[in-house]
Amino acid sequence: MNNDLIIEGLTKKFATSASVAISDVNLIVKEGQFTTLLGPSGCGKSTTLNCVAGLEEPTAGSICIGDFVMTDTARGLILPPEQRHLGMVFQSYALWPHMKVFDNVAFALKLQKRPSDEIKQRVHESLALVGLEDLSDRYPFQLSGGQQQRVALARAVVSRPKVLLLDEPLSNLDAKIRENARVWLRGLQQQLGITTVYVTHDQAEAFAMSDMIAVMSMGKLQQYAPPEEIYERPANRFVAEFIGVTSFITGTIQKVDSQQITLKLASGELLNIHKENRPDQKWKQGDQVPVAIRSERVEVISGGASSRENTIKAHIANRTYLGSKWQYSVETAGGSLRLESTDAIHGDNLFMVLPPDSIILLAE
Amino acid sequence: MTSAVQETPRPLAPKIFRWDTALQWAVVIITFVLVIFPAWPIVYQSFMDKPLYEKDTAFTFGNYTHILSDPHFWHVLIYTLAFAVMSTIIAGFIGIALAIFINRTNMPLREFFSNLVTIPYYVSPLVLAFAWIEMYGPQGFGTIVIRALRIPTWQLYSFWGIVVVAAMYYVPYTFLYASSSLALADAQLESAARIGGASPFRTILTITVPLLRPAIIYSALLTLVSALELLSIPLLLGNSVGIETLSTYLYTIGMVGVNKDQGAVAAVALLVVILVTGMVYLQGKLTSMERRFVTVGGKATRPKLLDLGGWKGVVAFFIGLYVLLGIILPLACVVLDSFVSFLSPFMNPLKILTLNNYRGIFDTPAYREAVVNSINISIFAAAIGILFMAIAALTAYRSSFKGREAVKYMALYPRAFPGIIVSIGFLWAFVLLPGIGSLRNTIIAISIAFIMRYLPLGFSAISPAVLQVSDELDRAGRVAGATWMQTIRHILLPILRPAILSGYILLAISFLKEYSTALFLVSKGSNVIGTTMLELWKQGGAEPVAALSTIQMAITAALIIASRKLLGVKLHE
Ligand SMILES: Nc1ncnc2c1ncn2[C@@H]1O[C@H](COP(=O)(O)OP(=O)(O)OP(=O)(O)O)[C@@H](O)[C@H]1O
Ligand SMILES: [Mg+2]
Numbered sequence: 001m002n003n004d005l006i007i008e009g010l011t012k013k014f015a016t017s018a019s020v021a022i023s024d025v026n027l028i029v030k031e032g033q034f035t036t037l038l039g040p041s042g043c044g045k046s047t048t049l050n051c052v053a054g055l056e057e058p059t060a061g062s063i064c065i066g067d068f069v070m071t072d073t074a075r076g077l078i079l080p081p082e083q084r085h086l087g088m089v090f091q092s093y094a095l096w097p098h099m100k101v102f103d104n105v106a107f108a109l110k111l112q113k114r115p116s117d118e119i120k121q122r123v124h125e126s127l128a129l130v131g132l133e134d135l136s137d138r139y140p141f142q143l144s145g146g147q148q149q150r151v152a153l154a155r156a157v158v159s160r161p162k163v164l165l166l167d168e169p170l171s172n173l174d175a176k177i178r179e180n181a182r183v184w185l186r187g188l189q190q191q192l193g194i195t196t197v198y199v200t201h202d203q204a205e206a207f208a209m210s211d212m213i214a215v216m217s218m219g220k221l222q223q224y225a226p227p228e229e230i231y232e233r234p235a236n237r238f239v240a241e242f243i244g245v246t247s248f249i250t251g252t253i254q255k256v257d258s259q260q261i262t263l264k265l266a267s268g269e270l271l272n273i274h275k276e277n278r279p280d281q282k283w284k285q286g287d288q289v290p291v292a293i294r295s296e297r298v299e300v301i302s303g304g305a306s307s308r309e310n311t312i313k314a315h316i317a318n319r320t321y322l323g324s325k326w327q328y329s330v331e332t333a334g335g336s337l338r339l340e341s342t343d344a345i346h347g348d349n350l351f352m353v354l355p356p357d358s359i360i361l362l363a364e
Numbered sequence: 365m366t367s368a369v370q371e372t373p374r375p376l377a378p379k380i381f382r383w384d385t386a387l388q389w390a391v392v393i394i395t396f397v398l399v400i401f402p403a404w405p406i407v408y409q410s411f412m413d414k415p416l417y418e419k420d421t422a423f424t425f426g427n428y429t430h431i432l433s434d435p436h437f438w439h440v441l442i443y444t445l446a447f448a449v450m451s452t453i454i455a456g457f458i459g460i461a462l463a464i465f466i467n468r469t470n471m472p473l474r475e476f477f478s479n480l481v482t483i484p485y486y487v488s489p490l491v492l493a494f495a496w497i498e499m500y501g502p503q504g505f506g507t508i509v510i511r512a513l514r515i516p517t518w519q520l521y522s523f524w525g526i527v528v529v530a531a532m533y534y535v536p537y538t539f540l541y542a543s544s545s546l547a548l549a550d551a552q553l554e555s556a557a558r559i560g561g562a563s564p565f566r567t568i569l570t571i572t573v574p575l576l577r578p579a580i581i582y583s584a585l586l587t588l589v590s591a592l593e594l595l596s597i598p599l600l601l602g603n604s605v606g607i608e609t610l611s612t613y614l615y616t617i618g619m620v621g622v623n624k625d626q627g628a629v630a631a632v633a634l635l636v637v638i639l640v641t642g643m644v645y646l647q648g649k650l651t652s653m654e655r656r657f658v659t660v661g662g663k664a665t666r667p668k669l670l671d672l673g674g675w676k677g678v679v680a681f682f683i684g685l686y687v688l689l690g691i692i693l694p695l696a697c698v699v700l701d702s703f704v705s706f707l708s709p710f711m712n713p714l715k716i717l718t719l720n721n722y723r724g725i726f727d728t729p730a731y732r733e734a735v736v737n738s739i740n741i742s743i744f745a746a747a748i749g750i751l752f753m754a755i756a757a758l759t760a761y762r763s764s765f766k767g768r769e770a771v772k773y774m775a776l777y778p779r780a781f782p783g784i785i786v787s788i789g790f791l792w793a794f795v796l797l798p799g800i801g802s803l804r805n806t807i808i809a810i811s812i813a814f815i816m817r818y819l820p821l822g823f824s825a826i827s828p829a830v831l832q833v834s835d836e837l838d839r840a841g842r843v844a845g846a847t848w849m850q851t852i853r854h855i856l857l858p859i860l861r862p863a864i865l866s867g868y869i870l871l872a873i874s875f876l877k878e879y880s881t882a883l884f885l886v887s888k889g890s891n892v893i894g895t896t897m898l899e900l901w902k903q904g905g906a907e908p909v910a911a912l913s914t915i916q917m918a919i920t921a922a923l924i925i926a927s928r929k930l931l932g933v934k935l936h937e
């Protein structure tokens with residue numbers, strides 16, 4: 001029996017706002033996979049997650065785990081959260097302040113009227129899993145932020161849910177702890193093999209942890225793919241721009257062959273682009289297209305022009321010193337670019353190489 | 365995307381009965397019934413030409429044309445407005461001055477004064493009016509002393525007498541709102557003015573007072589609304605000299621001419637409700653507008669106190685004088701009077717000490733019952749009331765129930781109903797509805813009326829606390845498998861315990877001193893302290909009234925002290 005989480009046609013419009021919060025989101029999270037909903041603030045990540053949890057009632061759509069249908073608006077079915085058997089961790093951890101750690105974790109089991117031996121044992125297991133078995137007698141306010149977050153996780157998995165939902169669980173931690181927590185959390189997820197939906201607006205987090213990333217913007221799913229694909233083959237301008245340090249330049253397609261495309265800038269400079277980046281798209285000679293440039297892959301050539309492929313001329317418009325590196329705004333014949341370099345560049349003019357894999361053709 | 369779900373049609377989940385929804389419906393229906401119950405007979409009666417319980421009543425506008433063309437009604441209306449506005453202004457000025465001096469300056473004895481000036485908040489206005497009569501009335505203790513010194517005295521039974529006593533009663537409203545607003549405001553603004561060279565008083569006038577504007581407007585309108593419906597002070601001080609306000613007018617015709625003028629009573633009552641509704645609406649509008657200007661720092665920095673320099677003794681002296689003359693001496697007079705056979709400055713009270721007044725109360729079954737009833741109502745009805753109000757607040761703010769917005773409005777709407785009108789409405793409703801007439805003269809009826817009247821108080825005492833609890837806490841409960849009701853029981857109610865307890869004490873004190881809502885509902889065996897005091901007052905015995913007042917104050921004080929000591933309850937910030 002497969003236990004994929006299947007979201008179809010999910011749409012939510014809040015009565016109090018004019019626009020839809022999410023519209024027609026389709027998503028399949030394979031059993032055991034870690035999927036991240038990634039997107040800027042207000043794009044509808046939490047709303048999607050809450051619809052899955054049953055905390056929001058969607059306007060349309062269906063949600064099921066395997067053949068367990070939790071929401072199906074066409075049939076007027078919306079199970080309340082307590083009947084969905086999910087685990088959830090909230091941004092504020094939401095530990096109940098009047099209950100000790102033990103009681104927080106035991107709450108779900110007590111509601112299920114489990115025998116007290118079993119409760120004790122399972123709570124202990126859960127707390128051991130997050131490494132906090134010694135703190136079961138503390139109150140939440142006696143714990144550090146990181147410990148609270150672990151208790152919240154122990155609480156979410158104690159009743160062995162099929163799906164674990166996490167809404168920015170690491171965003172309240174210090175940057176240092178956050179990086180460790182990432183690794184730890186991903187390890188734990190793999191150990192439990194639990195289907196997980198994770199919400200964040202931090203792309204580093206998304207890339208470090210996920211099997212699949214769902215990029216969202218303005219309530220719409222923009223791309224749903226594994227991390228590498230999101231990075232290498234962004235589906236559209238939004239995804240390209242949101243992921244990594246990206247600039248856009250525009251040119252005209254001069255030549256299309258089976259391996260590559262040649263783009264001509266206004267100055268006549270030529271850029272070769274590997275086509276494998278976009279096997280799915282058709283390009284015609286003469287099309288005016290924008291391409292995305294991954295700044296981190298751009299090489300700055302010091303001292304005169306080079307004969308290398310894809311070398312173009314640029315003029316520095318602006319420079320910012322960031323401590324570990326310099327950030328430059330440069331003007332090229334195709335538009336302005338942002339790039340970073342550990343070297344201080346003297347003078348206002350420079351040559352740079354845009355390796356073929358630093359240029360990404362976009363669908364629009 | 366492949367449609368894995370629709371390929372295999374599954375049976376519809378059975379529509380299950382949910383206790384959650386049942387409880388939420390119950391809350392909405394009870395709230396609705398509570399509010400409508402006393403309201404409909406008044407509306408209905410105001411358009412009927414004869415008392416409702418008579419046969420052949422017919423629709424008419426006659427009651428309104430009759431009232432609106434009656435010059436006496438207009439006279440009373442204008443008088444009421446003048447009285448309410450004047451006492452609001454005076455109470456506002458005193459309250460703000462007290463709040464600023466006590467909270468923001470280095471005058472001595474600040475904590476002490478801060479407790480004393482709020483005393484009238486916990487005392488029934490009936491008791492306060494009576495206390496002032498005992499002290500400053502024509503035969504009052506203080507008046508006689510002054511007269512004996514051949515200094516010209518005053519006339520307490522007058523427009524200004526009523527205004528001053530009502531103002532005394534309302535000072536704590538402004539004081540409390542202004543104080544909590546001052547606690548939130550950023551004291552650095554004042555320091556900045558001082559550093560800029562402003563004198564302390566100048567700083568207060570140009571920085572502190574403007575910052576208080578929202579609190580001032582809010583408490584002024586609150587005072588105005590309750591002054592409009594205030595019964596006891598105008599009744600005790602104005603009745604004998606023919607001064608009438610809307611509520612004493614309703615009281616008099618309501619008490620005397622139940623049969624004759626019922627339509628007119630209803631019409632006046634409805635006009636009052638409309639007037640108060642307007643004020644309440646205005647209050648909501650102004651405060652929501654004002655909220656945009658509030659600059660709450662949210663920093664718990666200890667505010668630096670303004671140094672009054674040589675003035676601090678003077679300020680403390682005048683505040684002390686105010687507390688002594690306005691609050692302590694009158695109330696002390698009442699207590700003293702309850703322990704003597706006759707209070708007079710020319711008799712040594714120690715020689716005429718007696719417990720007869722109390723014996724009189726406890727030996728007369730009707731009076732004893734009144735005390736017991738009041739205690740029962742303030743313990744049990746307040747407990748049921750606050751629990752209901754808490755669940756109503758949770759339904760309004762913490763459920764996905766469709767009618768939750770309606771709960772908010774309905775729970776706050778009784779603010780527009782003066783106690784005396786609630787009383788009339790309940791009376792008529794009990795008379796008219798078949799089957800429940802037997803409840804009419806029981807303390808159950810009075811309890812229900814009290815709960816209705818104080819629905820807004822309890823609801824708004826608990827709502828801010830509800831809003832402060834992150835909703836992720838209850839969401840986490842739901843996901844963990846708790847129904848809405850289980851979430852309420854195991855998570856929200858325990859977390860809200862402090863707010864519910866202080867709401868309970870507030871409600872219990874209010875029920876203890878409430879009388880106007882009970883006026884038309886009491887009868888033999890179901891009297892409460894307040895209504896009994898009024899009755900005794902009409903019979904002319906000051907000492908029994910003093911004894912009852914003292915009992916009421918003692919119970920209130922015990923409640924406050926016990927709740928503070930045992931439960932750690934703070935009634936206001
Ligand atoms: N209760 C609500 N009523 C009305 N609008 C809402 C409500 N909750 C969310 N929205 C709106 O729906 C949209 C999506 O909100 P959502 O909380 O899902 O965003 P998000 O992606 O989680 O953002 P963030 O990263 O800031 O948490 C936003 O435009 C938001 O203003
Ligand atoms: Mg969110």
